[in-house]
Amino acid sequence: MAVFTPVDEADARSLLQRFSLGELRSLRGISSGIENTNYFLSTTTGEYVLTLFERLTHAQLPFYIDLMSHLAEHQVPVPHPQATHDGARITELHGKPSAIVTRLPGQCQMQPGAVHNALVGGTLARMHLAGQDFAVNQPNLLGVEWWAKTAPVVAPHLPADAADMLRDEVAAQVAAAATDAQRALPSGPAHCDLFRDNVLFAGTPDAPELGGFIDFYFAGCDTWLFDVAVCINDWSIDHATGEIRADLADAFLTAYAAERPFTDAERAAWPLMLRAAALRFWMSRLFDFYLPRPAQTLTPHDPTHFERVLRLRRAHTPLVLP
Known part of the structure; x- marks a missing residue:
């Protein structure tokens, strides 16, 4: 959600003329993240987020936009894409596809606790079930095929032992993905990036309420277990060490x-899927770190965190599914 493409208030006012969202009150760039340009957009009718898509093409976007609309209409707390006067939910700004969502x-x-893990775990399951009848099928674009293609690109930047681990793990994941057993796992639309910074909580510190899941632009059809593993590797660990905390993981999984x-x-x-989730983010962080794109506000994530997590998951899986 870095600011790659500048948008000023005049741009926002012009864009709002295509919608029935009232007049512009304020516009503020969102500096976190690494993929799209995002702005908080406040109007006389409410609060919205304006996104300009830097990576995804206009042809790819209907999956993400329509998925959010589908989930919102099924009472899953996600951003609801807004339509223009002619019914389009995808428009264009500065030559980039764009959208406005609630x-x-x-x-x-x-610093989530057990209550936060439980809220996210239960809502993620409901999201998966709500997506079962979503008609569009688009694979996870940063899934196993991307891993196989990208490993040779990032491996030369690594020390020999890390490069060897990367190649070994990619080979193991490619082999597993080709098996009938993995292909038969429950699957469907998945968020694929549901980290702590992609979930909002309202309520109070003592009684939090789930505000919703955001940033669906890495979503794709994948095994639901992969989605769960991504969450456990972020929500339910000691972030200093990467070790899974049983109390947090139990709350999430239960x-x-x-x-x-x-x-x-x-x-x-499950054990191999925890490794897959760690591998995916190690590789994407390596790619962003060594092959960055220019942006006005961009801070790549540290790739060594998920290298450490992957080493731990390869050595031992300290929990089982309920």
């Missing part, structure tokens, strides 16, 4: 399973 209440919780019970096949696949 701004959800709350703030991110960067709440998820109460909405959608895990299958025996998912239990068998």
